[in-house]
Amino acid sequence: MDLSFSPEDAAFREEVRRFIDENYPENLKGKLDEGEEWSKEDYLSWHRILGKKGWVAPAWPTEYGGPGWSATQRYIFSEELARADTIPILPFGISMVAPVIYTFGTPEQKARFLPRILSGEDWWCQGYSEPGAGSDLASLRTKAERDGDHYIVNGQKTWTTLAQHADWGFFLVRTDPSVKAQEGISFLLIDMKTPGITVRPIITLGGEHEVNEVWLENVRVPVENRVHEENKGWTCAKFLLAHERTGIAGVARSKRGIEKLRAIAATELDGDRSLIENPFFKRKIAELEIDLAALEFTELRGLAALAAGKPPGAESSLLKIKGTEIQQRITELTLEAVGHYAAPYFRGLGDSDNEHAIGPEYALRAAPTYFNMRKTSIYGGSNEIQRGIIAKMVLGL
Ligand SMILES: Cc1cc2nc3c(=O)[nH]c(=O)nc-3n(C[C@H](O)[C@H](O)[C@H](O)COP(=O)(O)OP(=O)(O)OC[C@H]3O[C@@H](n4cnc5c(N)ncnc54)[C@H](O)[C@@H]3O)c2cc1C
Numbered sequence: 001m002d003l004s005f006s007p008e009d010a011a012f013r014e015e016v017r018r019f020i021d022e023n024y025p026e027n028l029k030g031k032l033d034e035g036e037e038w039s040k041e042d043y044l045s046w047h048r049i050l051g052k053k054g055w056v057a058p059a060w061p062t063e064y065g066g067p068g069w070s071a072t073q074r075y076i077f078s079e080e081l082a083r084a085d086t087i088p089i090l091p092f093g094i095s096m097v098a099p100v101i102y103t104f105g106t107p108e109q110k111a112r113f114l115p116r117i118l119s120g121e122d123w124w125c126q127g128y129s130e131p132g133a134g135s136d137l138a139s140l141r142t143k144a145e146r147d148g149d150h151y152i153v154n155g156q157k158t159w160t161t162l163a164q165h166a167d168w169g170f171f172l173v174r175t176d177p178s179v180k181a182q183e184g185i186s187f188l189l190i191d192m193k194t195p196g197i198t199v200r201p202i203i204t205l206g207g208e209h210e211v212n213e214v215w216l217e218n219v220r221v222p223v224e225n226r227v228h229e230e231n232k233g234w235t236c237a238k239f240l241l242a243h244e245r246t247g248i249a250g251v252a253r254s255k256r257g258i259e260k261l262r263a264i265a266a267t268e269l270d271g272d273r274s275l276i277e278n279p280f281f282k283r284k285i286a287e288l289e290i291d292l293a294a295l296e297f298t299e300l301r302g303l304a305a306l307a308a309g310k311p312p313g314a315e316s317s318l319l320k321i322k323g324t325e326i327q328q329r330i331t332e333l334t335l336e337a338v339g340h341y342a343a344p345y346f347r348g349l350g351d352s353d354n355e356h357a358i359g360p361e362y363a364l365r366a367a368p369t370y371f372n373m374r375k376t377s378i379y380g381g382s383n384e385i386q387r388g389i390i391a392k393m394v395l396g397l
Helices: 007-023 040-053 071-083 091-104 107-119 233-245 251-267 279-307 315-342 366-377 383-393
Strands: 124-127 143-147 150-158 168-174 185-191 197-203 209-222
Touching (some): 007 071, 071 251, 150 185
Antiparallel strands (some): 143 150
């Protein structure tokens, strides 16, 4: 198995690196490190720049606007984005609903929605989870009843990421309660401005407004906004979840996280030496780096298999578990490194001249990031669920 990159791959990497250097907006550089949050406009500005270049949807088929890259080029591209610490391209439109639309949608749905996802005109959110349906998603209860050429939707979704900005949402709804749970679900595209939709914030431990509850009361949705056949929504749901899990290991972003951690540990004092010189701390970083290197080679092995035409297997579950554990450990060690300076966290600091940060700037987001990253072992199919998949699919238990 050849895990090295070809000269063409190296040239491609160079091209991507140059483009990012020359085009990444100056005002976004280091914004999070300085304690500020990303706004909707921040996300959209980088989306539009990549969209104009034809690079915002690396995995899309060329006929819909994808760049026609190989799996290796896509990997290099994501590595370079991480290396430059760019704002992420949100997955809900580009890598979640779009593949469902171009795989299962009608020609009208493709023509209507795909160009607007590419350009960033429509912001999408994902309405899957409900208060009683997370890991056991098929037990969802939000119902859609036919009324002529409309569905009337009633129910509640939860944990809906960034729904406060969304123009459209893709929702799983129950269209037939009389059959087996998976067989009575449909996949609807819903305009978030439709009367009857209420989006309520859920403020997370880090103080952020990232997730929401979405209430649907007698929401009228045209039948033409259903993707795939009625009661075939579970097929779309499973297809989409496979897309959600790819790239979730976040190796390149974790490499960048460890670099930052090293820089912090080199600055922080531990008695009369820097923290990085403390053998116990040094060992923790080394263990993290070894685990990350092992994860990277596991990911590259998967990439080599994919490039050789083999389908992705249950290893995506393994990548998800190890990748998210590493992401969480980086935030734990960062918290440990900044110590008590992580405690005073003031939202919006920097907006006013009267308040000054207590401690170094890099400590500002250590605590909220630590709290925020607890989510990674829950979303995209919790890590316990992934272990269940490995037990069944890999170990045959
Ligand atoms: C920050 C964040 C953003 C999210 N964004 C979205 C979004 O945009 N749209 C959306 O639809 N959803 C979103 N989710 C929801 C996410 O998909 C669910 O939280 C996840 O599927 C887990 O479901 P749950 O929270 O209901 O927990 P439960 O399913 O109730 O699980 C509770 C605990 O039990 C464990 N467990 C459950 N079943 C099993 C089992 N069979 N075997 C072993 N252990 C088990 C779980 O691992 C977990 O530890 C988001 C979640 C978070 C945290």
